[in-house]
Amino acid sequence: MRLVFAALLSAALATTALAQTPPTGGDVFIHAGTLLDRPGQEPRQNATILVRDGRIVSVQDGFIQPSAGARLIDLSDSFVLPGLIDSHVHLSSDRAGQEGLVASFTESEQMAAYETLWNAQKTLQAGFTTVRNLGDEGATLALRDAIARGWATGPRIVDAASSISTTSGHMDSRLGIREELHDAIPHENLCDGADDCRKAVRRQIGRGADVIKIATTGGVNSRIGAGLGAQMFDDEVKAIVDTAHLYGKKVAVHAHGADGIVLALEAGVDSIEHGTLLDDEGIALFKKTGAYYVPTLSTVNGYLERIAANPDAYPPEVRKKIDWRIGITGKSLQKAVPAGVKIAFGTDAGVSKHGRNADEFELMVKHGMTPTAAIKAATVNAADLLGLANEIGTLEAGKAADIIAVSGNPLQDVTELKDVDFVMKGGKVHKDEN
Numbered sequence: 001m002r003l004v005f006a007a008l009l010s011a012a013l014a015t016t017a018l019a020q021t022p023p024t025g026g027d028v029f030i031h032a033g034t035l036l037d038r039p040g041q042e043p044r045q046n047a048t049i050l051v052r053d054g055r056i057v058s059v060q061d062g063f064i065q066p067s068a069g070a071r072l073i074d075l076s077d078s079f080v081l082p083g084l085i086d087s088h089v090h091l092s093s094d095r096a097g098q099e100g101l102v103a104s105f106t107e108s109e110q111m112a113a114y115e116t117l118w119n120a121q122k123t124l125q126a127g128f129t130t131v132r133n134l135g136d137e138g139a140t141l142a143l144r145d146a147i148a149r150g151w152a153t154g155p156r157i158v159d160a161a162s163s164i165s166t167t168s169g170h171m172d173s174r175l176g177i178r179e180e181l182h183d184a185i186p187h188e189n190l191c192d193g194a195d196d197c198r199k200a201v202r203r204q205i206g207r208g209a210d211v212i213k214i215a216t217t218g219g220v221n222s223r224i225g226a227g228l229g230a231q232m233f234d235d236e237v238k239a240i241v242d243t244a245h246l247y248g249k250k251v252a253v254h255a256h257g258a259d260g261i262v263l264a265l266e267a268g269v270d271s272i273e274h275g276t277l278l279d280d281e282g283i284a285l286f287k288k289t290g291a292y293y294v295p296t297l298s299t300v301n302g303y304l305e306r307i308a309a310n311p312d313a314y315p316p317e318v319r320k321k322i323d324w325r326i327g328i329t330g331k332s333l334q335k336a337v338p339a340g341v342k343i344a345f346g347t348d349a350g351v352s353k354h355g356r357n358a359d360e361f362e363l364m365v366k367h368g369m370t371p372t373a374a375i376k377a378a379t380v381n382a383a384d385l386l387g388l389a390n391e392i393g394t395l396e397a398g399k400a401a402d403i404i405a406v407s408g409n410p411l412q413d414v415t416e417l418k419d420v421d422f423v424m425k426g427g428k429v430h431k432d433e434n
């Protein structure tokens with residue numbers, strides 16, 4: 001962990017000064033031609049946002065002239081909205097399949113830290129000012145703290161430390177690896193039985209996890225063909241959820257199979273990630289518990305791109321599951337939307353490509369959401385899921401000045417969000433192409 005943190009600091013020194021505009025002091029007036037300050041509601045025309053010390057002081061109608069000594073940012077020809085939130089990323093890698101596996105054995109911990117920073121910067125440049133990182137070996141924990149201290153550039157990070165599963169579950173990194181190498185591969189994130197699972201949660205909390213991530217089912221990328229059904233018992237899931245909630249941490253659950261989705265929702269989890277085989281029982285439990293559904297449709301893009309470049313990018317037992325996932329993706333969202341299930345935006349970037357997070361919007365709309373609802377999922381809803389509704393998600397007095405702008409109207413064409421012209425996070429400008 002110390003080596004990872006040292007590498008992140010070294011990377012930060014080389015990049016931070018170039019990647020952001022330093023604070024100028026005093027007030028900043030932003031003239032917004034069209035302002036979607038509260039996604040889900042109608043936008044307003046010709047408004048001024050006053051920013052001071054990284055926070056929004058006021059949002060007023062009309063173009064207010066800056067006070068003496070204040071800075072003016074002219075976005076009068078742009079569509080302005082809150083910084084976007086991706087509720088499901090893996091910043092530590094932008095490689096997957098066999099390429100990612102080889103890299104994990106051949107590249108150093110320090111190189112992994114640089115890659116984590118690089119992916120975070122791409123994400124911020126794409127207009128995503130906050131992310132929830134759902135599992136890696138620890139590089140992102142260090143990066144989260146470095147960014148918060150101003151030592152590195154990247155989005156605000158809510159981090160899960162290492163994801164938890166049972167032995168031979170989706171998060172067991174030893175799957176598909178020669179047995180004599182198993183002891184050298186980290187597996188402290190695994191648990192078997194209720195008591196062991198309580199301990200696993202406490203271990204991640206002790207490392208500094210903001211949220212707990214678990215897998216109740218098998219996974220598409222798991223290097224065994226064990227299926228996508230439940231791989232935890234109800235007492236194990238309940239022990240994890242109760243322990244996490246005892247410490248004030250939310251629980252995000254990787255689940256594909258309907259049985260694993262129901263198992264998790266009955267235990268009181270806060271979100272289901274993927275939810276590929278969502279059924280009527282699962283929908284009823286979503287409605288009853290108020291949990292969020294995070295569809296992660298963009299995984300399909302990552303799979304298709306890698307397979308096009310190399311048909312052998314994934315081993316046969318994984319490729320079979322990938323082909324199935326490609327064919328079924330979006331079906332659960334088509335059920336969840338008309339049923340009124342709460343949706344939060346999440347891509348699973350790392351399986352899909354970092355910096356291309358906004359591709360998810362197009363897929364969400366394709367599978368039943370309106371552009372208005374998709375944008376709300378990436379702002380208001382995601383902020384609520386992350387427990388940050390008082391800080392981000394809308395542009396209101398007192399909140400962090402996380403602001404982005406695009407040239408067109410994403411309420412009419414959501415793909416406008418794939419090309420963000422302006423990014424401000426916490427009052428600092430990180431991108432300005434106007």
